[in-house]
Amino acid sequence: MMIRPAELAAIKAGTIDLAFRRWAKPRVVVGTRMRTAVGVVEVTSLEQVSVTSLRAEDARRAGAPSLAALKEALSARSTDPAWRIGLAYAGPDPREALRQSVPDADEIAAINARLDRLDASSAYGAWTRETLDLIDLNPTVRAPDLAAQVGRETPDFKKDVRKLKELGLTESLAIGYLLSPRGEAVVDASLPEPRQRAARTSGTPLPRTIGAPATRALREVGVTTLEQVPAWTAADLAAIHGVGPIAIARLAEAMAEQGQGYREE
Template identity: 55%
Template sequence: MLIPRAVLDEIVEGRVDLAFRTWRAPRVRAGTRMRTAVGLVEVLSVEPVGLDTLSEQDALRAGSPSLDSLLSFLTGREGTPYRMEVRHAGADPREQLRRDDALDDAALDELRRRLDRLDAASRHGAWTLRVLTLIADHPATNSAELAPRVGRERLPFKADVRKLKELGLTESLDVGYRLSPRGRAALAALRPGGRPAPPAPEAP
């Protein structure tokens, strides 16, 4: 569920606490937490709503300039109108993760395992360290320029970078990407010649 940035800012400030959408079936449910540009937005409730029950106050609480504008938005799509209560639920946990560059042996070993799993699941071979190195060498570079450097199409390349972002290793910029502090520490340790892997535990 896309929410305009201006409305997100009002959710953070507490001036907006409702959202309305027309869907064939609900795309979120109570308890859903969405990652947005301002952190997490939580959906507290989801219920169908009759358009004739909506008021100017509902429109204002949803960040719409008027009831007419809200009704026009809801009737311009096929499906059932839904009313959702929403609230700001704090920072995206990935933000704190990206800043955490104190990688001890346990954290480094876990990262190595997760990157190895991504590599093993790939149809185009090991890619994680190559992409991390590429972003380190070419920060703030458009994905359309980066993807051919590793022999990838743009959209699959972007999907791979999102997987690294989930691990707290990359950050999206207005144009392109950069390594997070965690990503820089991980790359320094994991690429050839970096920190050695911790020894495997002995079998009992």
């Protein structure tokens, strides 16, 4: 179930708790937990509805600007039933804690055995260590550029990186990837000496919901963490090419969760 970044942020904030979709048959069930850019979102209810029965309150809870706008959005694929889906923020992605967990020797052996199985079942051949090393040596580089370096198609490459992410070995950024501390430990265990890496930026990563163009633009002016944003006014950031109104709003929401905000004009 695809949910737009702005809607995900609103679900986390509690201002959206419904979604409406046209599906030939349900694609989720009550209890489905989806890992998203803002954390885990859970399906709390699911029912087929008539579009004519919808009310303004439904539109408000779904984040639509009006009832008319909600009905217009549901006018496509009108031969499919309409579904009313209850949604709730269910906490941070559990992989976040796993990524920070540095494995001991026994755990590294178990991880390597899992990587061996992934390699053995792949039509591409051995890819797991190659991909870990590629990400380690090229942090924050776009997935298409990484895939091109090893002669792979981007969709297949990204699908394999997601398998590494499930093991807590990689972190997805708005642009590119990083090895997690867990992933670094696995890579270092295969080397004669631990690899020398740039120091990790301390602080909260910029929210992925601001989008890649805004993330790239902020990096260019030295803003790489949420804690650096309060030094700027909203107007100053908005003047940077690539940082649009949605990014400004998403940053404000993320800062508000930490009791921060933009510097006053």
